[in-house]
Amino acid sequence: MTTLSHDIAGLILPHDQYGSHLNADGKTIDVVLEKENFCKAGETLAEVWSSTVIDSFPVVAQYVEHSDFAAEENLDEKWCSLPVLQTQYACQIVRCNSIECCGQWRSNYIQIFPHRFLPAPVPFQHTSEGLEVAQTDNGSGAFMALFLKD
Ligand SMILES: [Zn+2]
Numbered sequence: 001m002t003t004l005s006h007d008i009a010g011l012i013l014p015h016d017q018y019g020s021h022l023n024a025d026g027k028t029i030d031v032v033l034e035k036e037n038f039c040k041a042g043e044t045l046a047e048v049w050s051s052t053v054i055d056s057f058p059v060v061a062q063y064v065e066h067s068d069f070a071a072e073e074n075l076d077e078k079w080c081s082l083p084v085l086q087t088q089y090a091c092q093i094v095r096c097n098s099i100e101c102c103g104q105w106r107s108n109y110i111q112i113f114p115h116r117f118l119p120a121p122v123p124f125q126h127t128s129e130g131l132e133v134a135q136t137d138n139g140s141g142a143f144m145a146l147f148l149k150d
Pocket residue numbers: 095096097098101102
């Protein structure tokens with residue numbers, strides 16, 4: 001995200017590419033025009049990000065209209081809940097464990113993260129009882145290395 005944010009730092013997206021959809025009070029008076037202007041901003045972002053390279057891999061970005069999502073109303077909500085974890089820190093989307101669905105794992109990722117999702121950053125402290133979750137208000141804890149968790 002840092003790379004993508006860097007690419008649009010200072011970029012000013014016009015809100016009225018096709019004309020203003022706002023009245024003098026800044027309230028939307030033309031929803032269709034608002035969507036067209038929003039689409040133009042999305043296309044501009046996609047164009048900027050599509051010229052980005054991250055770790056030698058080109059970024060492919062495309063603006064997708066909301067109505068395209070609406071066509072996917074038949075998606076299985078239970079299935080959609082399996083590969084997505086939304087937390088305070090991030091939204092993680094990972095493959096499932098089904099070989100029929102996602103094929104064989106191509107790395108040993110699942111051995112390192114058996115619950116598939118990256119663990120939340122929780123501060124721990126060493127005690128005579130072993131590791132414990134640190135009190136958050138006294139600053140006594142430290143974050144463990146990612147691979148030492150779980
Ligand atoms: Zn799957």
